[in-house]
């Protein structure tokens with residue numbers, strides 16, 4: 001029972017097929033997606049460009065209708081007005097009424113939730129402060145930079161103090177400082193008990209932020225789980241070796257064992273697929289009378305996993321990543 | 322009162338439209354030019370001023386309704402500003418009604434300016450201002466409400482350009498619909514049915530035209546007024562209902 005109560009966002013076999021072009025050719029952007037986001041977690045929705053992240057989020061937000069499958073927010077079917085009241089949403093590269101000032105913009109969205117007067121004024125002050133945009137309250141949105149738009153966009157998503165915050169690529173278009181600020185903001189939201197669902201293809205962000213992630217490729221889910229488990233599960237545990245003074249013969253033998261070899265002057269850097277290859281490589285080094293400079297085991301990362309999944313499941317996508 | 326928030330925001334957006342001011346300028350120019358024309362015209366200049374004034378208010382009102390109205394919904398979809406609104410707890414029909422009301426407020430404000438211009442001209446030229454003039458103006462506004470509803474309906478499912486063309490067509494045919502019925506009589510059965518179908522579905526916009534009454538001092542009683550009002554409002558409501566149904570089913574891509 002508790003699972004049902006805890007499930008903030010759930011999809012079952014969610015699919016979307018678009019008709020494109022004059023002949024109405026079918027393009028399936030999302031294919032039988034099963035997601036289950038629990039209360040209080042930060043959930044990363046990851047995938048390369050064109051994977052179907054935005055399409056999924058648009059279905060969840062009631063902007064487009066699923067071709068098949070079902071989805072629930074707070075246990076209610078999507079589109080339900082009551083669950084929308086508990087929801088905050090930041091679209092991908094957000095577009096807003098650019099003739100409004102920061103203040104008017106947030107007032108407008110506040111009014112849509114029936115907020116007024118002093119309470120709304122206070123909420124807007126808090127939010128502008130939170131996203132570091134207090135200085136722009138009387139500036140028209142048309143004069144905002146991309147990063148500033150992203151920030152008031154987030155403020156807009158939080159105006160109703162939502163329980164679930166859905167962010168489509170919240171970090172895109174932001175500089176490193178801005179990215180860090182958004183990361184901190186997401187963690188602060190999590191601390192205050194909110195559930196956060198965000199899409200991204202910046203894996204580092206996801207790795208430090210998310211409790212769980214789902215990875216989709218071409219509209220299909222290829223992995224889902226805790227970040228640490230996913231990384232460990234199929235992690236390569238590759239080893240990086242740097243060798244000095246390896247002759248051409250040794251280099252040729254090294255190439256056969258290593259995933260990747262980079263020659264830089266007299267030094268050679270090789271990435272070995274696993275620690276089992278270390279022994280044979282040491283043999284080669286000894287045989288060539290070369291010097292071992294360093295030997296570093298590589299920790300698996302979400303990026304490795306991501307690239308591996310892309311390579312395994314969709315060879316034709318390799319170039320895209 | 323979410324509808325009101327959306328309406329006021331729409332009104333504010335419309336006020337930024339340069340086209341609006343250009344159209345308003347030309348309307349006032351035409352209304353004013355009747356002073357000049359009346360000096361070089363022999364005979365009944367009262368008639369000319371009233372005719373030209375009311376016609377200008379009608380025509381420019383319609384142009385504003387069409388050219389501002391068609392972008393009303395499609396612009397929100399194209400610019401994706403609708404994303405953050407539809408994801409809020411607002412039924413789509415409320416959004417649509419809000420946009421509609423916003424445009425009606427815009428039209429009302431414009432009409433007030435044009436009417437002020439007309440009243441000044443009438444005053445200056447010593448043309449008697451009768452209650453019929455006001456009845457005529459009220460019905461012009463009603464016609465604009467119907468045309469706006471037509472524009473909103475089209476803009477929920479076609480591009481801005483096509484909506485403009487269709488709405489303009491409805492406006493023109495709507496004014497010819499009396500002739501349309503005459504015309505149908507001369508046709509074979511099948512064509513007659515088709516033309517009659519058009520006649521009965523499109524609004525009969527001539528019902529809102531009281532220029533003849535104003536000029537010839539014909540009476541248009543309160544009962545007629547109420548009937549016409551009911552006709553216009555029902556027609557607009559029906560169009561908006563249809564627009565809501567279409568809008569509800571749409572994917573915002």
Ligand SMILES: Nc1ncnc2c1ncn2[C@@H]1O[C@H](COP(=O)(O)OP(=O)(O)OP(=O)(O)O)[C@@H](O)[C@H]1O
Nearest residue numbers: 018020027029048049050051052053054055056574
């Ligand atoms: N309205 C549409 N009509 C036709 N095809 C569409 C439409 N919207 C999306 N698609 C297709 O669906 C696929 C998924 O697109 P989507 O925008 O969901 O990807 P994404 O994961 O958000 O990518 P990105 O990281 O670039 O934002 C793409 O192949 C895209 O071309």
Ligand SMILES: [Mg+2]
Nearest residue numbers: 053054055092
């Ligand atoms: Mg996207």
